[in-house]
Amino acid sequence: MTELLKTQGLSKTFGGLAAVSGVDLSVDEGEIHCLIGPNGAGKSTLFKLIMGTYPPSGGSITFRGIDVTEERPYQRVKKGLSIKMQTPSIFKELPVRQNIHIALQHHVSKQDLSREEDRLLAMLELSAEATKAAGVLSHGQQQWLEIGMALALKPALLLMDEPTAGMSPEETFRTGELILKLNEGGTTILVVEHDMTFVRQIAQRVTVLHFGKVFARGSIAEILADPRVAEIYLGKTHEH
Amino acid sequence: MLRLINGPQTVGNGRVFWICFFGVLAAALAYPMFADSYDVGNFAYFLIWVFMALGLCLMWGYCGMLSFGQTFFFGIAGYSYGVLAINFGGGGMTVLALVLAIGLAALSAVVLGYFMIWGRVGGVFFGIVTLSATLVLAFFLGQTAGPEWRIGDARLNGFNGMKGMDPLNVPWFEGETIYFEGSSLYYLAIALILVVYLALRMLLNSRFGNVIVAIREDPQRAELLGYDVRKYQLITFVIGSALAGLSGVLYTSWGQFITPSSVGLPAAAMPIVWVAFSGRGDITATLVGSFLILVTFQAITVHSQQAALVLMGGMLLATVMIAPQGFVIGVARLIGRLFARRGAGGA
């Protein structure tokens, strides 16, 4: 298994607070890897470090064998990283189709563009909403639109920060199915999630973060069986 | 590529729109045959300012960068044209002066833009820094009254401004020269506006245009889609500022003078009033709206400059409070809806 993404000793401090400390994370090509941990464990911060939105206070990030620690976000995206953020980060004032178009336009030839847009819209079940402003979509639809935009880049590694937040159980299940299908098509996916049912549905390997540090890692079966993991969630709801 | 003239970033893509467009164009071309030369020259004067408005619309309406620096680049290009035209001795060299002056404005835009954009100066602060730069230039030019302030043969002349440069002219066949004044300036302005307007439409509806609109909406998301946001912002800033430079050169050529009052306040505020009122979100609205405001402003200024400025202020206030996307856009959308209801294949 080739290692697609590797972080070594990655840290981020804000003033006095160490949001992420010395995190070694490894994501293999072709897997679905879940990042879990209680609220405030540093998962979203870790994602922002990987994407380059925040510069790290220490450590390094290697993607596809290249050290990308110093690179700006758009450079990492060009290398094959893509992210779906925690709060839907789409172009709310622009029509749905144009959102997809902007994501696709440099990745697909001009002749195929229209067809690709249609295909993506169909996959996201948004064909009927294509001309509406993205902001009028329901929360779940907005999440899916953003997933679609992240996918349009044909990434090697797709990061998803709580993709099912605010979704109904049915939407959550469908999102899980979508992720599994994408993974069959060859996309490596790294997901931050709280919903343990969802994690069980999709995960292959799991890394657990707690207070900004790696607490445990292993296959989904191992993590589910680990009593310490259940303990750090104790007192917090982990089923939505 | 011509297909790009119509697209998502421009209001007015249907047949009705283009029929009206060509109607207006034909009327404009025929105008000098009916009107007297004073009026034609006056019209040309209005048209000169439109480039500055279009440039601001591009930067602000489409990319979200409010620049108070349009008059800064107007001044740089205008004064550069003067200096170059005077030193080159006028004649056909004025065309070279035009090109170099705009080039100089564009170059300064690259420098100032790089400083701001790579320095992560954004939002309101972008406006403040550009305003400061504009005021610095205005102050500086204002105190160049002494004879030691000269570039080559051209004296900067402080508040009185630089005078005496040749208007734009082009040597023509058989030893004749076309001087761009009066009717010929009018036609030149119309031609340039046509070219710039259509070129902007193509640019805005292209992939580039899609990206700058995305940047306006959510710069972080745009970057996370793989776009180097800073490069797009810089290019937009340079194009928008260069257009202001074009206005500057044409103005200097038209009046054969340029003064610091074209650079400082309240001149620096004017493009913003025009674009805000017209509707910064659309290039056609800005084109139409700016022209209308300029005509109205002059009509009132003849009676009372204070009243005209009161009106400008009131319009600005009313726009922001009532119709933030711009009055002209509001009216255009209304018309569009009327046509759609009649089923005439709307605009």
Place this chain on the structure above:
Amino acid sequence: MLYQFADVFAFLILSAAGLAIVFGMMGVINMAHGEFIMCGAYVTVGLVHGGLPLPLAQLCGTLAAGFIGVLVEVAIVRKFYKRPLDSLLATWGLSLVVTQGMLILVGSSVAGIGTPPGSFMVGEYTFSVYRLVLFAGSLAALALIYVVFMRTRFGVHARATMQNAQMAQALGVRVGRVYALSFGLGAALAGFCGALYAPTMTLIPTMGATFVVESFVTVVVGGSNVLLGTAPAGVLLAAVRTALNAWAGQIIGQIGMLIAVIIIIRVLPEGISGFLTRRQR
């Protein structure tokens, strides 16, 4: 030179204090700030011509500006919180209407009042006492702001609203009233500036413009906290301006200050107060 520094400092602080409160509190950029200064000045002069003693007239000028400020807030500014760009445009429009309207109504100049006499000598230099009054006024303004915001109940409400208006409202703070009073306070401080400077300047309706650019840049350099930002910004910019004035003359002083502003914004995008509060964390 210390005298000149104090003079420039006074000018910057007095003109910027009101603007800083409004910007820091409501995220509103009040381009009509100069007109409140003008209001304070005109009311003062009008009352002095009517027979009132100067200090009383100045007080009235200040209060008049504050009162009008409250009206403006309720009628116009209320719509533009946290929308700095729109508030900039709206208040600019208002400013144009007021200045040009005044020009139409009142004409371009009005008989002024003279600077109160009184000078003192230090070494071989003569200084005007009144300019020291101005400096004292600026310190008084800062002290007033400190007392109001840090030691009164209104101040606590105001600071809560600044941090989180919705929370403050949920806790029972009358947010609308806080905003109106704060804007009124900002306007009153502007009026105070105008009232103090009235005896030293010719009165024209566009006199606000003399103050606006510099108050503006002082606020921007300072950042959104009045005490942590505007005051140090005043010190810094006054120092730059005084030094350049002494070295190369008035115009270079003005240009130099603007260039300093450009550089400071580039280096400290949140102003001095933003920089200081970050350091604290």
